[in-house]
Amino acid sequence: MAKTYEVTPVSGPIQGTVRPPGSKSITNRALIVAALAQGTTHLTGVLDSQDTQVMIESLNRLGIRVDHDPNTCSIEVEGCGGKIPRKEASLWLENSGTSIRFLTALCAAGEGEFVLDGNARMQQRPIRDLVNSLKQLSVDVECKEETGCPPVCVKARGLSGGETSIAGNVSSQYLSALLMVAPAAQSAITINIQGEMVSRPYLDITLGVMAQFGVTIDRIQESLWRIQPQTYQRPVAYDIEPDASAASYFFAAAAITGGRVTVDGLNQDALQGDINFIRVLEDMGCEIKRERNSITVQGKPLRGIDVDMNDISDTAQTLAAVALFAEGPTTIRNVGHIRHKETDRLNAIATEIKRLGIQVEETVDSVTIHPGAIQPATIETYDDHRMAMSFALVGLKVPGIVISDPDCTIKTYPRFFTDLEQLCGQSS
Numbered sequence: 372m373a374k375t376y377e378v379t380p381v382s383g384p385i386q387g388t389v390r391p392p393g394s395k396s397i398t399n400r401a402l403i404v405a406a407l408a409q410g411t412t413h414l415t416g417v418l419d420s421q422d423t424q425v426m427i428e429s430l431n432r433l434g435i436r437v438d439h440d441p442n443t444c445s446i447e448v449e450g451c452g453g454k455i456p457r458k459e460a461s462l463w464l465e466n467s468g469t470s471i472r473f474l475t476a477l478c479a480a481g482e483g484e485f486v487l488d489g490n491a492r493m494q495q496r497p498i499r500d501l502v503n504s505l506k507q508l509s510v511d512v513e514c515k516e517e518t519g520c521p522p523v524c525v526k527a528r529g530l531s532g533g534e535t536s537i538a539g540n541v542s543s544q545y546l547s548a549l550l551m552v553a554p555a556a557q558s559a560i561t562i563n564i565q566g567e568m569v570s571r572p573y574l575d576i577t578l579g580v581m582a583q584f585g586v587t588i589d590r591i592q593e594s595l596w597r598i599q600p601q602t603y604q605r606p607v608a609y610d611i612e613p614d615a616s617a618a619s620y621f622f623a624a625a626a627i628t629g630g631r632v633t634v635d636g637l638n639q640d641a642l643q644g645d646i647n648f649i650r651v652l653e654d655m656g657c658e659i660k661r662e663r664n665s666i667t668v669q670g671k672p673l674r675g676i677d678v679d680m681n682d683i684s685d686t687a688q689t690l691a692a693v694a695l696f697a698e699g700p701t702t703i704r705n706v707g708h709i710r711h712k713e714t715d716r717l718n719a720i721a722t723e724i725k726r727l728g729i730q731v732e733e734t735v736d737s738v739t740i741h742p743g744a745i746q747p748a749t750i751e752t753y754d755d756h757r758m759a760m761s762f763a764l765v766g767l768k769v770p771g772i773v774i775s776d777p778d779c780t781i782k783t784y785p786r787f788f789t790d791l792e793q794l795c796g797q798s799s
Contacts (some may be wrong), residue, residue, distance in 0.1 A: 378766025382660050385630035387794045393418040393615035394643055395783045398611055399426050400580045401470045403551050406435045407601035408450035408584055416444050416611040421782045422467040429462040429474055441483040442447035453555035458483030466493045466713055469544055471521060476548035478525040479510045479554040489520035492754055496520055497711055500538045502645055507535035532558030539568035541708060547577040553598035554586050564594040569629050569708045572644020572682050579642045584758050615643035620760050622649060622668040626657050628767055629670040637666055648686040651678055675699035675704040688761035691720045694740040707736030714753035723750050747771025756782040
């Protein structure tokens, strides 16, 4: 794709049906669990993106056979039964936070020396809390720099078990990493969760995937969990539902254009918490039709809202785009942790909305958007896929919206602009 992408405004309300690719969150969790499982697991509906590709490549480097067929959206994983085959590996994770955090914990369960690193932005993303938690379990692990960010070096002797604590207010991925690897320890691991847990629905995804592979967790208290040594048992096949975060862009497109868009393969009971973005749109005035295997959003006149997005923070940028077309201000709050994502997302939202000529107020954990006349602009994306996909929606209604570095969407949704164009082509 070119270095920039100018969005073509639609002539009327969008009407159509789309099925996003498989969930990144579920795909990368299923890969870790299948790698630790006994026997061969067949995953279907998997996402093919940079984040999943670096995970697959890293598992292969660890000696775990992973065969990926992009044409059929399927992966076959030959599980290691909790014993990582290789004694040494260097893993390159680009800017995939889930991959580097999950794999750091996985390497700690092995025996040998492993180095995990990524691109320049990855080297700014925190991982010290996870490193400190693993150290409490007697794992020899260090961040090579004083920043508390990658690269990470793990000199593993297997997980012996024990007690550890983990901060809950930076990233739920730390706890997910510990939970998924804990069954491979020699004795029980007890985890004390300190502080408020952000992005709780992502923990539900982790627990759901683990349960599908036969592992149970004892919740002694709300913030005290214990995992006994167990063996993941492979299911006959594990089908991955479409990505709810990706679906949010198409739901938002219906809201912004006053159109009607159906997303196939998802329902209100989806494993992913981001499906609740439709409730936010409902609060803004949209009509939602919930079916057994699909969800339809009918756009209506939008009103601004004040909403806590902590549990569905990956859709905060999507809501920011929708808020530009609402009557009255919208406040997105309790999302300070998204400053530690692919970029400082709160600052990026505020900066690019100002670039559109719109008034916005930024605090340490919120933004408030005051709709007005939107001016043409070239949107910077900060190597953040969600900035590109969210702000592209503005161009459906406003001429002259140009997205810088559209290829950053390969991280989770390589076909995003193609799918958006096809959906808009169905407009009446």
